[in-house]
Amino acid sequence: MSDLLAGEWLKLRTSRLLLVMGAAAVALSTASVAGTVLAAGSRELADPGTVRDALSLTGTGALVVLLLGIVISAGEHRHGTAADTYLTTPRRGRVLAAKVAMGAAVGLAVGVAMALTGAVVVAHLYDAEGVGLPVDGGEVASTLLGATVYTTLFAVLGVALGALVRRQVLAVSLALTWVAVVEHAVIGLVPDVGRFFPTIAGQALVRTPADAMLAPHTGGAVLALYAALLTAGALHVTRTRDV
Amino acid sequence: MIEVRSLTKSYGDRRAVDRLTFTAPAGRVTGFLGPNGAGKTTTFRCLLGLAAPTSGEALIDGRPYRELTAPRRQVGAVLESIGFHPSRRGRDHLRVLARSAGLDGRRIDAVLTTVGLDDAADRPVGGYSLGMKQRLGLAGALLGDPSVVVLDEPANGLDPEGVRWVRQLLRTWADEGRTVLVSSHQLAEIAQVVDRVVIVRDGTAVVDEDVAALADQQVSVRAEPIGPLLQALADAGVDHRRLRDGTVAVGGVGADEVGRIAAAAGVVVTELTRPSAVAALESLFLAATGNGAPTADPEVTTPTRPTRPTRPTGTTEAAETTGPAGPTAGDGPAEAEEVRS
Numbered sequence: 356m357s358d359l360l361a362g363e364w365l366k367l368r369t370s371r372l373l374l375v376m377g378a379a380a381v382a383l384s385t386a387s388v389a390g391t392v393l394a395a396g397s398r399e400l401a402d403p404g405t406v407r408d409a410l411s412l413t414g415t416g417a418l419v420v421l422l423l424g425i426v427i428s429a430g431e432h433r434h435g436t437a438a439d440t441y442l443t444t445p446r447r448g449r450v451l452a453a454k455v456a457m458g459a460a461v462g463l464a465v466g467v468a469m470a471l472t473g474a475v476v477v478a479h480l481y482d483a484e485g486v487g488l489p490v491d492g493g494e495v496a497s498t499l500l501g502a503t504v505y506t507t508l509f510a511v512l513g514v515a516l517g518a519l520v521r522r523q524v525l526a527v528s529l530a531l532t533w534v535a536v537v538e539h540a541v542i543g544l545v546p547d548v549g550r551f552f553p554t555i556a557g558q559a560l561v562r563t564p565a566d567a568m569l570a571p572h573t574g575g576a577v578l579a580l581y582a583a584l585l586t587a588g589a590l591h592v593t594r595t596r597d598v
Numbered sequence: 599m600i601e602v603r604s605l606t607k608s609y610g611d612r613r614a615v616d617r618l619t620f621t622a623p624a625g626r627v628t629g630f631l632g633p634n635g636a637g638k639t640t641t642f643r644c645l646l647g648l649a650a651p652t653s654g655e656a657l658i659d660g661r662p663y664r665e666l667t668a669p670r671r672q673v674g675a676v677l678e679s680i681g682f683h684p685s686r687r688g689r690d691h692l693r694v695l696a697r698s699a700g701l702d703g704r705r706i707d708a709v710l711t712t713v714g715l716d717d718a719a720d721r722p723v724g725g726y727s728l729g730m731k732q733r734l735g736l737a738g739a740l741l742g743d744p745s746v747v748v749l750d751e752p753a754n755g756l757d758p759e760g761v762r763w764v765r766q767l768l769r770t771w772a773d774e775g776r777t778v779l780v781s782s783h784q785l786a787e788i789a790q791v792v793d794r795v796v797i798v799r800d801g802t803a804v805v806d807e808d809v810a811a812l813a814d815q816q817v818s819v820r821a822e823p824i825g826p827l828l829q830a831l832a833d834a835g836v837d838h839r840r841l842r843d844g845t846v847a848v849g850g851v852g853a854d855e856v857g858r859i860a861a862a863a864g865v866v867v868t869e870l871t872r873p874s875a876v877a878a879l880e881s882l883f884l885a886a887t888g889n890g891a892p893t894a895d896p897e898v899t900t901p902t903r904p905t906r907p908t909r910p911t912g913t914t915e916a917a918e919t920t921g922p923a924g925p926t927a928g929d930g931p932a933e934a935e936e937v938r939s
Contacts, residue, residue, distance in 0.1 A: 362698025369690035370683050435681020438648055439738065442675055443699045445647045445664040597649035598679075 359444060359453040367427070367457065376423040377465050380416030380506075384469040385476055387412040392480040403489045406477065407562060410495060413473030414502035414561040417509040420465050421530055424458045424513020428589070429523035438598050451593045454514050455586060462510025466503035474499055494562075497571075501560040504575060511582040512553065518589035521596075542567070550574075553581045599624050599777055600645065600746060604654035607640050607801075614640040616801035617654065622779040622794070624745070627772045629792030630781040633887045637801035638781040639678060642750050646675050658746055670699035674739030675748040676732070684724030688715055688734050691723060695738050709737040714763075728755030736767070746777040753787040765791040785883045789876045797886045804886045812878040817848045817856045820869035830863035831856075845869070847881075 367373045391409040392400070399405050428451075431437035444450050474495065481488055488495070513530070520526040534554050542549030546567040549555055558565070559574025569577065600622040607615040615637040622628035632638050643649040645656040647663030655662065658673055666672050682691055689706060696703045710719050713733040718726065723734065732755050739747060749768075753761045768791050772778045782788050795812075797805035821827040827846065831838045836859065838848045848856050853870050860867045873881070 358700040359698055362694055365690070365694045365697050366683075366686075369687065369694060370685045372685075430683075434683050435679055436683055438646075438677060438680045439695070440698070441648060442646060442673075442680075443670055443695060445666065445669055595650075597643070 356449065356453065359449060360456060362443075363427075363453045363457040367461065372423065372426055372430070373461065376419055376426070377461070377468070380419035380423070380465050381468050381472055382416075383419060384413050384416040385472050387415040388473040389476050389480065392477055397484065397486065400481065400484055400486045401489050406481075406488060406490045407494070407498065409477050410473060410498040411502070411558070411561045411563040413470045413499060414466075414505045414557075416465065416469045417462075417502075417506040417557070418534060420462050420506050421509045421513040421516075421534075422527055423461065423465075424510040424515075425517035425526045425530060426513075426523060427458050427461075427517065428454050428514045429517030429521055429526050432521045432598075433523040441598055447593045448590055451514075451518055451586075451590055454518070455511055458510040458514035459507050462507040463503065465510075466506030469506060470499035470503050473502075498562045501562055501571060501575070505557045505560045505578065508557065508575075508578045508582050512578075512585055515582065515585035515589040518593050519585060521592075551577055553578055556581075599659060600628075600748075600779055601657045601660075602641065602645065602654075603657070605641065605644055605651055605656050606653045607637075607644055607649060608652045613801055615644065615651075618798065618801060618803055619654075620796040620803050620806045622777055622796075624777045625772055625775045626793040627768045627778045627780065627788075627791050628794045628796060629785075629788050630779055630796050630798070631785055631788075631883055631887075632781075632783065632798035634783050636783075636798045636887070638783075638798060639750055640801075641798070642675070642677060642748060642781065643679075645748065646673070646677070648677075668699075668742075670695070670701060670742035670744065672742075672744055673746045673748060674742060674744035675750075676735040676739050676752055677750045678754065680735060682723040682726075682731060682734065685722050687720050688723055688726070688730075688737075689719040691734060692737060692741060695741055699742060701742050705741055705743070709740045712740060713737045729757065729760055732756055732760075736764075744776070747771055747779070749778075749780045751781055751783070753782060753784065761787050785880060789879050792879070795879060795882075797883060799887055805882060807882075809875050809879055812875060812882060814852065814872070815850060816873050816878050816881070817851070817853045818845050818869070818871045818873060819848060819856055819860070819867060820845050821860060821865045821867050823865075826863050827860055827865045827867075830859050830865065834859050 388409050391405070391412055395405045431440055440450055441447055478488070516530060517523065517526050520529065538549060538552045538554050541552060542555050550559070550567050550569050556569055556574040556577035559568040559571050560578060562571055568574065602618055602620050605615050605618045606613060618637070618641060630638055630641070640649065641656070644651045645658065645663065658666065663669060663673065686694070689710065692706045692709070693703060695701070696706060710716050713736050715730065715733050715737060718730055723731065726734065732752060736752065739749070752764050756764060765788060768778050768780060768788070772793065780788055780792070792809055794808050795805060796803050819827070824840070824844070824846065828838070828840060831846070831848065836848055837850050838846050840846050853872060857867065857870060
C-alpha cells in the first residue's frame, strides 16, 4: 500500500494538476476573504458578523478541490492511464483506497493553506485599518478548522464522484450543476430539505452565518456521510466495471 | 505460459469473444492474428484482468491476472487503450510505474535506451509521436523484466525500421525463454518472427498451429497438361485450387502424395514445390480471415490454398467446389487470384 500511495503522490507531482489547481483554490479563497473585508466600511469592520463572513469564505476554494478530486480519479480514464494503473495493481479496491487517501491528504493540505492564508489576510487587513478583531481566537480557530475539514471532505467527494462516473467532463458538469443550481434552488424553496444537501450541510461546518443551517457538528457529519456513501458506490463500480 | 480456455466475452447480444481456446507457450513468439474487430483486444483485456470474462478463463502461468502477486514482474503488456498523461514527462511515466509496482527505478535509464527514447525522456508525452508513445509503452512493459510479454498491435505507428526493431525484440525475448504473445491485423509485420500462430475471426480461433508445420501441409504443383492432374486430384478428394499463374495449390497432403496421384494418372509434373513458412502463413491468414491484409513482401503473395480443419465454412466451400472447369465465387482476395473460366 505504501508503494501505491507513493505512486499516486508521484502522479500528482509529475503533472501540473496539483500545482495549478491547488494555487487556484488558495487564490480563490484569499480573494473572497480579502474582498469581503475590503468591501466593508469602518463601522462594518467592527461587526463580528463581518469577520465571521470573511473567515467562512476561507473554504471557498473547496469547490476547486472538489474538481481536483474528480480529476485524480476520472482523469485516469480521460487519459487512458487507468488500464496501466490496474495492470500494476489488479486489486482495484486498493487503487481507489490510495486515491481517496491521496485526495484527502491533498484536500487537507490545501484546506490548511487556504485557512492560514485567509487568517493572515484578515488579520493584516484589520491591522492596516487599525481596527481590532471583534471576535475571539476560539471562534477564529473553530471556523478555520471547519473550513479545513470541509475542504478535505470535498476532495474525497470529488475522488469518489470521479471514480463513480469515470467520465471527467460529465463528473465536473454534474458537480458544478449540483452545487451551483440544484442546492441553491432547493435551499431557497425547501430549506428544511436543502440544509441536508452536501454543500449547504458543509457550510454549517464552516460556520457560514445564515439561517436554516444545521449545527456545525451535524453539518460535518452529514457531509462525511455523503463522502462515505459516494465512496462505497465508487468502490463497487471500480471493482466490477471493465476498463 | 498463457492459457486461454473457452473464453467468452459478451456485450449485450454481441459476442466479442466466443469460446476462444489457445495456448502461448514459453520460449516462443505466438502471433495472435485477425482482422480488426475479430476480438483480439477484448481477449487481451480479459487476459490482463481489465475486463471480466462472461465465461471461460484466461490464465498466465496458471493464474488469472488479478491473482498474480507481482504482476509487473510477471507480465509486461502494451495495449492500444493504454494512454499517457500529456503533461507528464516520459521518464516520469516510468517513475510512476516503477514506484507503484515497487520496481527498481534504476532500470528506467536502461529501458529508455533499449527503446531508443533517451533523448525524448525528459519531454512531456503530449509532444510525442504515435511511434514514440509505442516505444514508451514498450519501455513500461520491460521495466519489470517480465517472463510473459503481451503486446497488442505493437507495430502501429512505427516506421518500417521500427517494425523491424520490434520483430527483433520479440525474437530476443522468446529466445530468452519468455512467453511472447503479440497481436496484429497486419500479418506482414510479424510473419517472419512468429513461431506459432493463432488466427481469430469473429471471436473464435480458426487456426492454432505451429508455423513450421504449416508449410508441410501445402504443396504447389505444375503439370503439362493441367486438366488430367486437376481431375486426378478431384477424384482423390484432395483439396486444391488452380491459380492464375497456372500452378495448382494443394492443401492437406504432402508433396509425396501429390507426386503419387500425378504418377497414377500418368501426368507429367513439371514443378512440385513447398511454399516457405511465411508464404504458407500468409495464405492461411488470407483464407482464414477472408480479408486482404496487404503485404510489403512480394515473396509471400503466392496464393495457395491450405486445408485447415477449423477453417470458416465460407472459404471451405469455395475451396472444395473448385474443379478443372469450375468457376468459383470467392469471398475474399485469396479467391480473386483464381482462374475464372
